Amino acid sequence: MIWKTIKVNFHRLGSPPTFYRLAEVLAPWLWGGFAVCAAIGLYQALYVVPPDYQQSDSFRILYIHVPSAWQAMAGYVVMTILAVIALVWRIRTVEIMAMAGAPIGAAFTFICLATGSLWGRPMWGTWWAWDARLTSMLVLLFIYLGIMGLYAAFEDRRKGARVACILILVGIVNIPIIHFSVEWWTTLHQGATIRLFSGESTLHESMMPPLVWMTIAVKLMFGAALLDRARNDLLDQDRRKGWVQSRLGETA
Amino acid sequence: MIVRSMSALIARDLRLAIRHGGESLMPLIFLFSVIILIPLGVGPGPNLLAAIAPGMIWVAALLASLLALENLFRPDLDDGTLEQWWVGQCPAGALVVARLFSHWLITAVPVIVFAPLAAQMLYLPAEALPVLVLSLLIGTPILSLVGGLAAALTLGTNRGSVLLSILVFPLIVPVLIFATGAVSAAADGMSARAHLGLLGALLILAITLVPLATSAALRLNIE
Numbered sequence: 088m089i090w091k092t093i094k095v096n097f098h099r100l101g102s103p104p105t106f107y108r109l110a111e112v113l114a115p116w117l118w119g120g121f122a123v124c125a126a127i128g129l130y131q132a133l134y135v136v137p138p139d140y141q142q143s144d145s146f147r148i149l150y151i152h153v154p155s156a157w158q159a160m161a162g163y164v165v166m167t168i169l170a171v172i173a174l175v176w177r178i179r180t181v182e183i184m185a186m187a188g189a190p191i192g193a194a195f196t197f198i199c200l201a202t203g204s205l206w207g208r209p210m211w212g213t214w215w216a217w218d219a220r221l222t223s224m225l226v227l228l229f230i231y232l233g234i235m236g237l238y239a240a241f242e243d244r245r246k247g248a249r250v251a252c253i254l255i256l257v258g259i260v261n262i263p264i265i266h267f268s269v270e271w272w273t274t275l276h277q278g279a280t281i282r283l284f285s286g287e288s289t290l291h292e293s294m295m296p297p298l299v300w301m302t303i304a305v306k307l308m309f310g311a312a313l314l315d316r317a318r319n320d321l322l323d324q325d326r327r328k329g330w331v332q333s334r335l336g337e338t339a
Numbered sequence: 340m341i342v343r344s345m346s347a348l349i350a351r352d353l354r355l356a357i358r359h360g361g362e363s364l365m366p367l368i369f370l371f372s373v374i375i376l377i378p379l380g381v382g383p384g385p386n387l388l389a390a391i392a393p394g395m396i397w398v399a400a401l402l403a404s405l406l407a408l409e410n411l412f413r414p415d416l417d418d419g420t421l422e423q424w425w426v427g428q429c430p431a432g433a434l435v436v437a438r439l440f441s442h443w444l445i446t447a448v449p450v451i452v453f454a455p456l457a458a459q460m461l462y463l464p465a466e467a468l469p470v471l472v473l474s475l476l477i478g479t480p481i482l483s484l485v486g487g488l489a490a491a492l493t494l495g496t497n498r499g500s501v502l503l504s505i506l507v508f509p510l511i512v513p514v515l516i517f518a519t520g521a522v523s524a525a526a527d528g529m530s531a532r533a534h535l536g537l538l539g540a541l542l543i544l545a546i547t548l549v550p551l552a553t554s555a556a557l558r559l560n561i562e
Binding site for chain 1: 513
């Protein structure tokens with residue numbers, strides 16, 4: 088019985104007005120959660136955590152760099168799952184969600200590359216190195232841009248979304264490459280410091296809490312931005328349809 | 340049945356390419372204009388040229404492969420042939436593979452044949468030549484496969500060409516890295532087997548998975 092209710096409600100999400108209403112309710116909560124977590128995380132990162140004995144204060148950029156790098160990759164995985172659902176069941180709201188992820192993922196990838204570059208200049212003595220981690224991250228940025236470009240190039244938005252979903256599926260091969268690049272090749276970029284499953288993390292525990300807060304904050308922000316973008320796209324595509332007209336009529 | 344349809348398609352593509360004459364020479368003209376311009380651009384020092392030779396030949400092969408992508412499926416889409424691929428008895432995926440194979444024959448094989456000559460013009464050590472040819476033999480089919488996928492994805496758009504290169508570029512980065520790595524290793528007197536092995540793995544991955552994605556993309560675009 089409960090299963091049936093869940094199933095029915097899940098199917099209802101395929102309907103644009105229902106999805107729109109849910110996203111409208113959910114997004115502010117996610118934004119709020121993001122604000123709280125980011126405030127705690129940034130405060131701890133900037134004031135509480137002691138300076139590193141070698142890098143002094145410049146290591147603090149990791150609290151932006153690492154969560155955005157994780158989110159750039161996690162966002163792609165989310166988009167891949169959405170793309171599979173979109174291609175198999177042809178649910179329009181899911182197609183729109185998958186497409187909404189690309190600009191956000193691209194932004195996080197760019198933030199990751201930019202902060203890494205700013206940190207690399209004083210620490211490595213160079214803005215950029217053509218090592219495997221940096222290159223594969225750059226490739227991820229271009230894959231994101233390719234997805235956005237492909238989606239935008241079609242006149243028929245649904246067709247564009249479906250074709251771009253195929254590209255998402257192909258591009259997933261890059262994600263394990265990014266993840267393992269620091270193990271497979273000798274890179275200037277350091278190896279993994281944080282380990283969830285295998286062995287101990289090598290980051291000092293006093294530096295850990297802000298990282299956790301910032302990671303949660305960034306995840307919530309991704310969700311919030313995803314819902315907002317999807318909502319906008321939906322509104323734009325359906326602007327001549329009845330449900331949008333009646334909604335806009337209500338608020339105006 | 341399948342083999343007959345595939346070989347008919349390949350024969351037709353080759354015949355068209357030969358009758359177009361000048362167009363099918365494009366990859367070669369491209370390769371040699373790059374190879375001739377490089378020494379003029381960076382200076383004729385043998386050491387420098389030998390060091391950049393693998394990358395230059397590979398980039399030329401890559402761009403030559405890109406040149407012909409725009410019209411890989413478009414004429415067939417315009418005259419309605421592409422739709423017949425899904426109506427006919429031969430599985431469309433097989434025809435996609437055949438089309439990609441003829442693309443490889445037309446754009447890559449001339450480059451592979453003349454690559455040793457181009458390499459000599461850039462002073463690449465002779466012992467690296469077999470590895471260069473081998474890396475091209477393994478790597479260029481991946482270029483055709485990935486390029487075909489990009490062509491299929493952009494088929495329904497009007498401004499395909501810019502988008503096409505943006506889509507191809509990130510996906511062929513590993514090919515370029517391993518292929519030029521193999522040639523450079525051989526030129527330095529080291530074993531190229533690891534690089535070539537990885538390149539072969541990429542080829543197997545591409546051959547098994549990419550035609551599926553390409554067919555799916557074509558199918559979406561003719562709907």
